[in-house]
Amino acid sequence: MTTRRMTVSQALIEFLAHQWTVDGDHRERTIAGTFGIFGHGNVSGIGQALGQLAHDEPGLMPYHQARNEQAMVHESVGYSRMTRRRSTFACASSVGPGATNMLTGAALATVNRLPVLLLPSDTFATRVSDPVLQQLELPQDASISVNDAFKPLSRFFDRVQRPEQLFSAALGAMRVLTDPVETGAVTIALPEDVQAEVVDVPAEFLADREWRLRRPRPDAGVIAEVVRAIRGSSRPLIVAGGGVIYSDAAAALRTLVESTGIPVGVSQAGVGTLPWDHPQYLGSVGATGTVAANRAAAEADLVIGIGTRYGDFTTASRSAFQNPGVRFVNINVASFDAAKHGSAIPVVADAREAIIQLNLGLAGHRVNAGFVAEYSHQKRLWNDVVDAALAPSGRDLPSQSEIIGAVQAASDPRDVVVAAAGSLPGDLHKLWRARDDLGYHVEYGYSCMGYEIAGGIGVARADSTRDAIVMVGDGSYLMMHTEIVSAVAERIKLIIVLVQNHGYASIGHLSETLGSQRFGTQYRYRDAHGAVGSGDILPIDLATNAESLGIRVIRVEPGPGAIVDLAEAVADAKASDRATLIHINSDPLLYSPDGQGWWDVPVAEVSTLDSTRNARAEYVEQRKSQRAYFGPS
Structure with missing residues (x-):
C-alpha cells in the first residue's frame, strides 16, 4: 500500500480538501475552506499544515483569517444554509479560550441543523507538560478538558489521542456532516502534541471521496x-x-x-x-x-x-x-x-x-x-395592513416597520436579508416580502445576538451574485461587530443596516408586556439615584465606531425624510463594490402590526408591582388557549 509520511494536521487538511458532496447531479466541495485563529495549541499543527499547503498547492484548501472564533463558526453556518447544507467550512482554534469561544457557534449550528466542522486544539495527549497554559484541571477526572463541553453541543465528537485515530475520526465526521438527519456541529478535538506528530497516511485516505446526500422517498x-x-x-x-x-x-x-x-x-x-x-x-x-x-x-x-x-x-x-x-x-x-x-x-x-x-x-x-x-x-x-406599516410616516424617528419597508423597496428579488436576534426577526417574519427561496436568512433556531454580520459574510461568500443585506440592532451589533474587519480585509461586499434604538428593543417590549417596565433593557446612564438605565441616553456613535474598522459608512440623519434617505442609501450601497454600513435611528416604541399570535413567557405569580400583577392575570387567561395537539388518529 502506498503511503506518505505526514503530520496529523497535514493529513487532515489534505483529506478535507478532497471531500465532495453529491446531491443528485450537483457536486461541490464539502469543506469549502478553513477558518483559523492560531495560538500555542495549533500554530505549529493546523496552522503549519495550512501554510504549507498554501505554498505547495495554492487553492487546494483556502484559508481565511477570522477575528473571533464564535464568528467564524457563524460565518460557516451562514454559508452552509445558502448552499442548502451541501457545503461548509472547517474552523480551527487554539487551546482553551480559543476553543470555548466556539461553543456558542456549535450550539447554533446543531439547533439549526446546519453542518460545520470544528477543530479545537486540546492539551497534550502525553500530559508531559501538565498543566499547560490555559489547561482546565479537575482533580476527580484527569481526562476531561474544556473541549468536553462540545459533547452535548455536537452531533459527532471525537478526540484524536493517537495519530492512527485520525482516519476513523475524519471519516466519522464527514458521515455526519453530509447526513440530512444527523447534521450539525461536528467536533474533532486535536491535542497540540498529536497535531504535529507523524503518521503513515494511505494514499486512499487522501484521494477524492464523494458523499451522497440521502433523499429518502416516502413509503x-x-x-x-x-x-x-x-x-x-x-x-x-x-x-x-x-x-x-x-x-x-x-x-x-x-x-x-x-x-x-x-x-x-x-x-x-x-x-x-x-x-x-x-x-x-x-x-x-x-x-x-x-x-x-x-x-x-x-x-x-x-x-x-x-x-x-x-x-x-x-x-x-x-x-x-x-x-x-x-x-x-x-x-x-x-x-x-x-x-x-x-x-x-x-x-x-x-x-x-x-x-x-x-x-x-x-x-x-x-x-x-x-x-x-x-x-x-x-x-x-393583511397585505393592506403591511402596506400601511411599510409606508413612510414622515416622523423624525421612523418605526422599524418603515425601515424594513425602505430596505425592501430598494432591494432586488434575489438579494438576501440577514438577521438573527432582537425585534427584527419577528418584524421581518411578518413584514418581509420574500421573492426568492434563498432570499430570507433569519437565524431563529438559536436567535443568537452577534450572528448577523458574521452570518451575512457567509451568505456573501456563498453567492456573490446576490447582495447580502444585514439588518441588525445596536444591541446585537455591539456583541460582535469586529468581523467587519474580515469583510474589509477580504474585499467582501456586504450591506449592513444598523438600526440604532439605544437598547434591547425586543426584550424591552417583552419586559413591558410582562409587567417589568423595561428594566435593564435601555442603554442609558444611571440616574441621580443610581438606578440602572434610567438616566440620559448614552453618547454612543456607532457609525464612527464602524468607520474605525475600515468599512464605508452612510449616516441617515433623523428627520421627516429619513426613510427616503435610507432607501437612497441602500441603492447607493448596492451600486458600490465595497462593504457598506448604513446607520439609522429608530423609535423603539413604535411596533409592527399585531398578527394575533402568542408566546408563552411565564409571569411572576406574586409581585408588589401592579404592572406585574396585571400581566400575570393576562398570562393566566392566555394560557387557556394552549392545547396538547393530540387529535383523533
Whole structure:
C-alpha cells in the first residue's frame, strides 16, 4: 500500500480538501475552506499544515483569517444554509479560550441543523507538560478538558489521542456532516502534541471521496394515507419549514398548492418557500405570524407540516391550532420531527420526494372554492395592513416597520436579508416580502445576538451574485461587530443596516408586556439615584465606531425624510463594490402590526408591582388557549 509520511494536521487538511458532496447531479466541495485563529495549541499543527499547503498547492484548501472564533463558526453556518447544507467550512482554534469561544457557534449550528466542522486544539495527549497554559484541571477526572463541553453541543465528537485515530475520526465526521438527519456541529478535538506528530497516511485516505446526500422517498402506503387525509379535509393548511428549502423543494411545493388550492403558512426557516404574492401564501404562522396565516391555523382540521421542527414560535406555544379535531401529517427526513404532536400520519422522507408523490396522488383534487375565497380575503386584508406599516410616516424617528419597508423597496428579488436576534426577526417574519427561496436568512433556531454580520459574510461568500443585506440592532451589533474587519480585509461586499434604538428593543417590549417596565433593557446612564438605565441616553456613535474598522459608512440623519434617505442609501450601497454600513435611528416604541399570535413567557405569580400583577392575570387567561395537539388518529 502506498503511503506518505505526514503530520496529523497535514493529513487532515489534505483529506478535507478532497471531500465532495453529491446531491443528485450537483457536486461541490464539502469543506469549502478553513477558518483559523492560531495560538500555542495549533500554530505549529493546523496552522503549519495550512501554510504549507498554501505554498505547495495554492487553492487546494483556502484559508481565511477570522477575528473571533464564535464568528467564524457563524460565518460557516451562514454559508452552509445558502448552499442548502451541501457545503461548509472547517474552523480551527487554539487551546482553551480559543476553543470555548466556539461553543456558542456549535450550539447554533446543531439547533439549526446546519453542518460545520470544528477543530479545537486540546492539551497534550502525553500530559508531559501538565498543566499547560490555559489547561482546565479537575482533580476527580484527569481526562476531561474544556473541549468536553462540545459533547452535548455536537452531533459527532471525537478526540484524536493517537495519530492512527485520525482516519476513523475524519471519516466519522464527514458521515455526519453530509447526513440530512444527523447534521450539525461536528467536533474533532486535536491535542497540540498529536497535531504535529507523524503518521503513515494511505494514499486512499487522501484521494477524492464523494458523499451522497440521502433523499429518502416516502413509503407508498403512507403516502396513500396522506392523500386520503387531504382529500377528506375541508380546511387543510401546509406549514412549510426549512426542510423545504434544504431539499430544494420550492418548485414542487408550488405545483402542489397551485393544483390543490391548499394554503401555506411558514416558519422562520421556511420563508421564501413561496413568493410573498403567491395566491396560496398566507405568510408567517405562529407567535410572529400574520393574521391571515394564524386564522387559517386556528381553524385547520389537517395541518401538513413539511420540513419543520415545530418550534414554539411556529406553534405559538401550542396555541395556534385550535380546531378540536385537528390532525397532523408531518413530513420530515427525521423521524424525531415526523412524530411530533402525536402526528396521525408521520412521513419519514425527504421533503421534495414526498411532495412529488403527493402531486401524483392528489391529481384532480382541489379544496372547496369557499375556503379559497375565505383565506384569499384574509390575505388581501393583511397585505393592506403591511402596506400601511411599510409606508413612510414622515416622523423624525421612523418605526422599524418603515425601515424594513425602505430596505425592501430598494432591494432586488434575489438579494438576501440577514438577521438573527432582537425585534427584527419577528418584524421581518411578518413584514418581509420574500421573492426568492434563498432570499430570507433569519437565524431563529438559536436567535443568537452577534450572528448577523458574521452570518451575512457567509451568505456573501456563498453567492456573490446576490447582495447580502444585514439588518441588525445596536444591541446585537455591539456583541460582535469586529468581523467587519474580515469583510474589509477580504474585499467582501456586504450591506449592513444598523438600526440604532439605544437598547434591547425586543426584550424591552417583552419586559413591558410582562409587567417589568423595561428594566435593564435601555442603554442609558444611571440616574441621580443610581438606578440602572434610567438616566440620559448614552453618547454612543456607532457609525464612527464602524468607520474605525475600515468599512464605508452612510449616516441617515433623523428627520421627516429619513426613510427616503435610507432607501437612497441602500441603492447607493448596492451600486458600490465595497462593504457598506448604513446607520439609522429608530423609535423603539413604535411596533409592527399585531398578527394575533402568542408566546408563552411565564409571569411572576406574586409581585408588589401592579404592572406585574396585571400581566400575570393576562398570562393566566392566555394560557387557556394552549392545547396538547393530540387529535383523533
